[in-house]
Amino acid sequence: MLNKPYIVIEWNDTETDAVGWLCCFNFVSNYCSGGLRVHETVTREEVIKLATGMGYKYAACHSKVGGGAKAGIRYDNTKPDKLEVVKRFLLAIAPYLENGVSLGGDLGIGYGQVMDLYKELAIPGVPHLVAKKYESDPKIIQGLKDNDTLFDMPYRGFVMYDAITGYGAAAGLDESWKQMGGGPGATVMIQGFGAVGTGAARCLSEMGYKVVAISDANCMVYCENGLDVDLLINSVKDRGYLNQEAFLPEYQVMKNTQWEEIACDIFMPAALDGVINEKNAEKLQFKLIVEAANIPTTPEADVILERRNIPVAPDFIVNLGATRLCDAVPFGLIPLEPQALVDDSQNIIRDHISNLFRMKKEQGITLREAARIRCQPLPSEAPDVDWQGKNK
Numbered sequence: 001m002l003n004k005p006y007i008v009i010e011w012n013d014t015e016t017d018a019v020g021w022l023c024c025f026n027f028v029s030n031y032c033s034g035g036l037r038v039h040e041t042v043t044r045e046e047v048i049k050l051a052t053g054m055g056y057k058y059a060a061c062h063s064k065v066g067g068g069a070k071a072g073i074r075y076d077n078t079k080p081d082k083l084e085v086v087k088r089f090l091l092a093i094a095p096y097l098e099n100g101v102s103l104g105g106d107l108g109i110g111y112g113q114v115m116d117l118y119k120e121l122a123i124p125g126v127p128h129l130v131a132k133k134y135e136s137d138p139k140i141i142q143g144l145k146d147n148d149t150l151f152d153m154p155y156r157g158f159v160m161y162d163a164i165t166g167y168g169a170a171a172g173l174d175e176s177w178k179q180m181g182g183g184p185g186a187t188v189m190i191q192g193f194g195a196v197g198t199g200a201a202r203c204l205s206e207m208g209y210k211v212v213a214i215s216d217a218n219c220m221v222y223c224e225n226g227l228d229v230d231l232l233i234n235s236v237k238d239r240g241y242l243n244q245e246a247f248l249p250e251y252q253v254m255k256n257t258q259w260e261e262i263a264c265d266i267f268m269p270a271a272l273d274g275v276i277n278e279k280n281a282e283k284l285q286f287k288l289i290v291e292a293a294n295i296p297t298t299p300e301a302d303v304i305l306e307r308r309n310i311p312v313a314p315d316f317i318v319n320l321g322a323t324r325l326c327d328a329v330p331f332g333l334i335p336l337e338p339q340a341l342v343d344d345s346q347n348i349i350r351d352h353i354s355n356l357f358r359m360k361k362e363q364g365i366t367l368r369e370a371a372r373i374r375c376q377p378l379p380s381e382a383p384d385v386d387w388q389g390k391n392k
Contacts (some may be wrong), residue, residue, distance in 0.1 A: 005048055006032075006067075006380045011092045013085060018075040020089045023051035024101060026067035026380035028058065033326060034069040035106030036089075036114060038082060039272075042072035046273060049295050054323070055377035057316040060352060061324040065331065067380060069101055077108035087117055097123050100383040104326070107194075107271070110239070111161050112151060143330035150329065155338045156206075157233070158199060161322060164345055166199020166270075168321030169292035171346035172353055173200070173266060174207055176288055176313045179357040187226075187264035189213040189286075192271030194240040196292050196319065198233050200268060205229040212264055215256040216242045222252045222262065260284060269296035276301045284310070291315035306366050314368045316375065317352045321345040 006027060011020040021044050024032045034054040047070050054068030071093070075085050086109060090097065097103065097118075105111035118124070153160040156167075177186055188209050190197050193216040201211050210226040221227065221242060228248065235246030244253065259267075263285035269275050270292035276284070278300035289305065290313040291297060297305070297312055305312055324345045328334050334344045352374065359370035 005051055008044070008048060009093065009096070010044065011089055013075075013088055015088070016075065016081070016085055018073055018085045018089075020071065020073040020092075021047040022069070022071045022093050022096060022101070022103075023047045024067070024069045024096070024383070025051040025055040026377050027100060027383050028063070028067040028378045028381065029065040030381055030383060031065060031100045031102070032067035032069040032383075033058075033102040033104070033323075034071070036071040036073070036086070036103045036109060037106035038073045038075055038077040038086060038108035040074060040076045041272075042074040046295075047072040049273070053294055053316045056372065056375050057320050057323050058327070059375040059377045060317055060320050060371070061327050061348065063323075063327045064378070066323075066327055068377065069103065070106075071103050082109070083113065083117065086114075087121060090117055090121060090123060094121070094123050096383070099385045102326075104322070110195075115151070139332050140330060143332045146332070146336045147326070147329045149336065150325065153338060155342065156199075156202060158195070158202075160338060160341060161325070162195040163199045164321035164325050164342065165319050166196045166201070166292070166321075167203045167342050168324075168345040168349050169196060169200045169268065169270070169290065169318050170203035170207065172292075172313055172318035172349045173204065173209075173268060173288075173290040175350040175353040176290055176311065176357070177266060179354060180288060180311065182265065182287075184208050185210055186266055187212045188266045188268060189215075189259060189262050189264050190292075191215050191259055191267070191269045191275065192240075192293060193232075193236075193242055194271070197268075197270040198236070200270060200292055201229045202233060209266075213259065213262050214242065215259050216240060218242070218256065219244065220254045220256045220259055221247055222254055223248075223250055225250070227251070266290060269293045272296065274298055276305075278304065281305055282308075286310060289313070290318055292319050294319070302366065302368060311357075311360075311367055313353060313356075314371045317349060317356070317371050320349065324348060 005025045009022045051070035058066045150160045155163045213222040235243040267286040273295040276297040281301035281304035356367045356370040
């Protein structure tokens with residue numbers, strides 16, 4: 001069992017106080033992939049945990065050609081020089097990006113923004129030729145071209161790369177609720193209103209769930225009778241932030257920290273890590289937690305929630321949509337059709353969730369423990385380096 005990352009690199013910016021880390025958890029077929037996040041609270045430990053989760057997530061995607069990686073920059077992502085800081089970080093780790101490491105967007109920076117920086121800096125980036133041994137494979141060459149179309153491919157008012165994780169997370173929630181014997185019209189609260197939160201909110205609304213509360217970095221909006229999800233999504237001015245000018249008179253505006261006080265059937269954290277912890281796990285008033293964010297629940301909170309019989313559907317299953325997309329499209333595993341792409345991720349997630357609940361019942365373990373057993377990362381290989389040293 002893999003229990004430590006293959007490599008961790010630290011970077012210190014020469015022009016600001018920014019610090020960054022690249023963690024490659026495991027190389028599979030000489031390749032590893034994950035997102036780059038930019039936030040003022042990022043730590044080395046967080047990046048390692050995220051990369052570890054990516055290793056499990058690739059395994060959950062049934063991938064045989066990708067390992068887990070993650071990068072993070074500790075810097076305020078609202079500052080005007082954010083992209084300049086990110087450029088210097090990408091240049092620093094360029095040798096890894098050119099030899100089997102691929103990074104996309106994450107919290108604080110969009111996928112498209114990262115792609116634009118790769119083009120500006122002439123760094124291979126994502127989509128990278130999954131490994132040099134595939135570079136002349138016509139199927140892979142076409143798959144990489146197909147992958148480029150996903151930036152503009154529309155789906156339910158989003159582009160595919162923005163929609164896929166949220167729609168997959170919604171399927172994970174729906175399957176978990178059904179496995180618990182839950183009925184239609186359940187109430188849901190979503191923390192985070194970026195690409196994942198908005199996609200999940202729209203999909204859950206389409207499924208008949210009642211989204212009663214949504215929070216962002218500035219506030220939380222609550223309505224006992226349910227929010228107009230489409231109104232909130234369509235009124236967004238700045239990505240990731242609710243537009244309070246569009247709120248209906250019956251909506252209650254609260255502090256975003258007050259999510260702990262809301263009672264509803266299901267809670268979906270879709271933003272920061274560690275928001276469910278030993279300080280609040282005892283008082284949360286939910287029947288189910290579905291992790292659309294990465295590592296939103298601490299190990300201490302897991303113990304408390306298990307004692308309180310509140311199941312937690314684990315992150316590396318629930319939010320695997322974008323990872324599956326990056327794996328399946330370049331290799332031509334599914335048709336390049338919007339609904340086929342979404343169905344593929346949702347079906348994989350539903351299959352995992354149903355099996356996790358079965359394992360929980362049969363073995364008396366948590367859903368997270370079951371997921372770790374079911375989705376063991378493959379052993380790590382060396383990166384795809386073509387070294388022309390003197391001893392060769």
